[in-house]
Amino acid sequence: MIVSPDAEAYAEAHSTTETALLRELREVTRREMEYDDMLSGPVVGAFLQMLVRMSGARRVLEVGTFTGYATIWMAGGLPSGGRIRTCESNEKYALVARRFFKRYQEEGGATDIRILFGPALQTIRESVLSGEPGQRPDTDFDSGHHPLDFVFLDADKEHYPDYYELLMPALSPGGIMVIDNVLWGGKVCEAGWVGATDTERNSRRAVQYEQLDRKTAAIHELNRRITDDKQVENVLLSVRDGLQVIRKK
Numbered sequence: 001m002i003v004s005p006d007a008e009a010y011a012e013a014h015s016t017t018e019t020a021l022l023r024e025l026r027e028v029t030r031r032e033m034e035y036d037d038m039l040s041g042p043v044v045g046a047f048l049q050m051l052v053r054m055s056g057a058r059r060v061l062e063v064g065t066f067t068g069y070a071t072i073w074m075a076g077g078l079p080s081g082g083r084i085r086t087c088e089s090n091e092k093y094a095l096v097a098r099r100f101f102k103r104y105q106e107e108g109g110a111t112d113i114r115i116l117f118g119p120a121l122q123t124i125r126e127s128v129l130s131g132e133p134g135q136r137p138d139t140d141f142d143s144g145h146h147p148l149d150f151v152f153l154d155a156d157k158e159h160y161p162d163y164y165e166l167l168m169p170a171l172s173p174g175g176i177m178v179i180d181n182v183l184w185g186g187k188v189c190e191a192g193w194v195g196a197t198d199t200e201r202n203s204r205r206a207v208q209y210e211q212l213d214r215k216t217a218a219i220h221e222l223n224r225r226i227t228d229d230k231q232v233e234n235v236l237l238s239v240r241d242g243l244q245v246i247r248k249k
Contacts, residue, residue, distance in 0.1 A: 071097065
């Protein structure tokens with residue numbers, strides 16, 4: 001996170017308040033998980049919920065469940081009968097998420113939430129997308145050529161560009177994709193790309209990919225692709241660790 005703790009606390013205090021269930025999940029995450037800073041937090045959660053509600057989404061895909069905090073926030077923005085599929089490959093995280101998803105349902109949540117457990121790129125191809133040999137789409141979720149209305153990408157940073165290329169064709173026209181950590185602790189700002197011309201960026205890219213760590217390089221590449229993609233409009237927000245908000249035209 002590159003925003004100051006004071007600013008983050010102020011924003012949290014003046015945004016929609018998390019539910020008691022979400023507050024408990026945040027406390028459990030802090031107590032039981034080593035990397036509790038992976039949790040999205042109330043400000044990002046409230047923002048995601050608002051975007052889901054405003055967009056009219058009914059089918060949400062999340063890449064990176066962690067303990068399910070952002071998932072439950074987004075579920076609160078869906079209409080009755082809305083569906084979320086969320087990808088996770090860590091069983092410890094998934095166990096906590098399943099526990100709280102069950103609580104969410106028991107407390108009247110109307111959203112169908114299911115974890116797709118395993119490597120995300122593989123499970124997305126097999127359980128979310130359709131139309132290719134060997135795929136086994138989730139027929140309760142898939143509506144045909146455009147099975148997704150809203151995507152939240154928050155895991156497997158090294159493969160961010162791959163997820164973008166895979167999921168953008170499946171996103172409905174007018175659909176929203178939100179990508180977290182696109183400032184990556186400020187590392188993307190330190191690499192000398194800000195203010196560079198296209199020619200300068202192209203000449204630097206090969207060298208920088210060798211010098212930068214793989215995650216920073218992948219996030220650079222993702223941000224570049226989104227900026228150059230004529231089928232979308234986007235804004236990169238300096239909220240927490242950076243959020244890319246993308247709308248498919």
